[in-house]
Amino acid sequence: MSVIIELFTAFLKIGLFSFGGGYAIIPFLQSEAVNRSWLTVAEFLDIVAVSQVTPGPIAVNMATFVGYRQYGIAGSFAATFGVCLPSLVLVIIASYFIAKVNKSKIVKGAFYGLRPAACGLIGASAINILWSELLPGIEKLNFTGFFSNISIFALIIFAVAFVCMFKLKVNPIFVIIGAAVVGILYGQSGLTI
Amino acid sequence: MVNLKELWKLYYTFVKIGGFTLGGGYAMIPIIQREAVDVKKWASEEEMVDMITLAQSMPGVVGINTATALGTKVAGIPGALSATLGMVTPSLIIIILIAAVFDEFQKIEMVKQAFVGIRAAIAALMFSAVVRLMKTAVKDWFQIILFVAAIICILILDIKPQYVLIASAGTAIALSLFRTRKGAAGQ
Numbered sequence: 001m002s003v004i005i006e007l008f009t010a011f012l013k014i015g016l017f018s019f020g021g022g023y024a025i026i027p028f029l030q031s032e033a034v035n036r037s038w039l040t041v042a043e044f045l046d047i048v049a050v051s052q053v054t055p056g057p058i059a060v061n062m063a064t065f066v067g068y069r070q071y072g073i074a075g076s077f078a079a080t081f082g083v084c085l086p087s088l089v090l091v092i093i094a095s096y097f098i099a100k101v102n103k104s105k106i107v108k109g110a111f112y113g114l115r116p117a118a119c120g121l122i123g124a125s126a127i128n129i130l131w132s133e134l135l136p137g138i139e140k141l142n143f144t145g146f147f148s149n150i151s152i153f154a155l156i157i158f159a160v161a162f163v164c165m166f167k168l169k170v171n172p173i174f175v176i177i178g179a180a181v182v183g184i185l186y187g188q189s190g191l192t193i
Numbered sequence: 194m195v196n197l198k199e200l201w202k203l204y205y206t207f208v209k210i211g212g213f214t215l216g217g218g219y220a221m222i223p224i225i226q227r228e229a230v231d232v233k234k235w236a237s238e239e240e241m242v243d244m245i246t247l248a249q250s251m252p253g254v255v256g257i258n259t260a261t262a263l264g265t266k267v268a269g270i271p272g273a274l275s276a277t278l279g280m281v282t283p284s285l286i287i288i289i290l291i292a293a294v295f296d297e298f299q300k301i302e303m304v305k306q307a308f309v310g311i312r313a314a315i316a317a318l319m320f321s322a323v324v325r326l327m328k329t330a331v332k333d334w335f336q337i338i339l340f341v342a343a344i345i346c347i348l349i350l351d352i353k354p355q356y357v358l359i360a361s362a363g364t365a366i367a368l369s370l371f372r373t374r375k376g377a378a379g380q
Contacts, residue, residue, distance in 0.1 A: 015253050017355045023322045025254075027347070027354045045312040046299075050291055052318070056284035057256035058217040064285055068292040076289055080281055087253030088261055092273050094247055095265040102246050105373060106366055111250060113339055113365020114358060115330035119323060120343025121354050126319035128348065154313040161317035166325070172318050173215060176311055183310025184303050 003071045004078045010036070011063050011082030018059060019114045025059040025083075027121035030128070033066055041132045043069075053173050059083055130158070153186055199268050200275040206233065207260050207279025212287075218256030225259055235267050256280060335368065 010032040018024040026048070033039045039047065051061035060080055067079030094101045101107055157179050164170040164178075206228055214221045222245055229235045236244065244266065248258035257277055264276030298304055331340045339361050346352040 013355070017252060017358055018254065019252050019358065023319060026319065031354055042308075042312060045315045046295075046308060048315050048318075049308075049311045050288070050295070052217070052315070053215070054284075054287050054291065055213055055215050056211045056217075056287065057221070057254045057280065059254040060257065060281050060284045061288050064281075064288040065292050068289055073289060076285060076292070080285060083254060084257050084277055084281060087251070087257040088273060088277055090251050090253065091248065091258050091261040092265050092270055094251055095244075095262050095273075098243055098247055098262075101250065102243055105369065107250050109366040109369030110362040111365075112336070112369055113361040113363075115326075116336035116340040117343045117358055117361035119326045119330040120340040121347060121357060122319065122326070123323045123340075124344045124347035126316065126323055127344070129316050129319065154309065157310050157313035158317045161314040162321055165318060166321040171216075175318070176314050179310035179314035180307035181310070183307045187303070187306025187309065 004074060006036075007067050007070055007075050008078040008082040011067070011079040012085055014059075014063070015083040016086040019111075019118045023058075023122050024118050025062060027125045029062060029066070030125050038066060038070055041129060045129065049176055053176055157182060196268065200271055202233070203264055203267055203272055204275040204279040204282075207276045208282050211256070211280040212283030218254060218259070221256045222259060225263065229263055235263060240266065335365075339364070 014025055014028040014032055017028055030044065034041060034044055047062055047065045048058075050065060051058045054061055060083060063079040063083040064076045067076035069075075071078070161175050161179055164175050165172055210221055210224055210228065214224055226241050226245070230238055230241050241263075244262040245259060248255055248262050251258050257280055260276040260280045261273045264272035264274070266272070268275070299308070327340070331337055343357050343361065346357045347354060
């Protein structure tokens with residue numbers, strides 16, 4: 001039971017602080033789930049991948065997945081309910097004052113600051129993940145062992161995937177499928193770079 | 194009296210949208226817009242634009258916020274609950290099915306190999322999301338400072354992300370109120 005309550009409150013917090021949708025949930029999922037040891041960084045990335053290639057809001061998919069891993073179906077319901085509750089309460093209330101909220105100087109002012117900060121938070125998560133996943137063995141800002149542990153293969157995939165999505169505007173789903181195929185081919189070939 | 198038929202229609206519409214839209218909340222917005230304005234005639238074009246603005250200026254999942262706003266407009270609180278329930282139903286079913294077999298699936302050698310590639314691609318996806326967001330989120334000096342400060346707070350100072358957001362919103366509200374006051378005084 002205590003796991004259910006913990007899942008619910010963790011995802012309530014995640015829902016309350018995700019501003020701007022989509023990846024805004026990632027820094028909070030990382031601080032709540034990875035730091036609680038609910039997930040390793042690798043599992044966290046796997047869950048992001050599954051949530052991206054399945055239909056539905058990414059944050060809801062991630063909540064359901066993490067909830068299920070911790071406490072089965074009841075856990076997935078608790079996490080999903082938690083992540084949706086702030087939306088339900090706040091948006092229902094705001095809907096009755098929609099014109100006022102949309103014109104509010106306070107809301108506009110808050111977003112002027114929230115947008116860059118939320119973007120920075122996702123950036124920090126991305127850097128954290130790059131460090132721990134692609135450059136294994138390297139602790140924060142500690143570059144000893146850099147060349148012995150670096151995975152050139154993962155870095156190549158990372159660079160190519162980035163160019164495909166950012167410059168060539170390829171749909172992320174195709175990039176993920178492509179990376180999976182290249183991963184299998186590399187694994188089967190027995191090469192180690 | 195709550196109209197059950199209308200609630201069912203809301204639920205069913207959002208099950209369809211939640212179950213067939215890939216790419217998350219932002220990808221859903223144009224589909225919700227078309228369904229609500231052109232097909233179901235639940236809202237006018239302008240009302241829908243207002244709801245989308247509201248959905249994006251509230252915390253929470255954008256897809257859920259939009260569903261809740263539209264549901265509230267159509268049928269009050271029961272409408273909001275039906276729409277949101279519709280939106281999460283496909284996610285719950287699909288993800289529970291996947292999560293139930295995921296660990297077994299991950300024991301297959303080829304799947305393990307695939308995920309080595311996938312993880313690197315997801316890291317790239319996050320970086321490309323940040324760079325793309327920066328175009329709209331980081332436009333002047335004040336925003337550059339908040340952006341850099343957020344990264345430093347997390348990576349070096351180990352501050353919890355919620356405090357970073359609260360401090361940024363507070364500073365920005367104070368600054369924008371100060372600017373309007375100064376603007377008003379100058380006129």
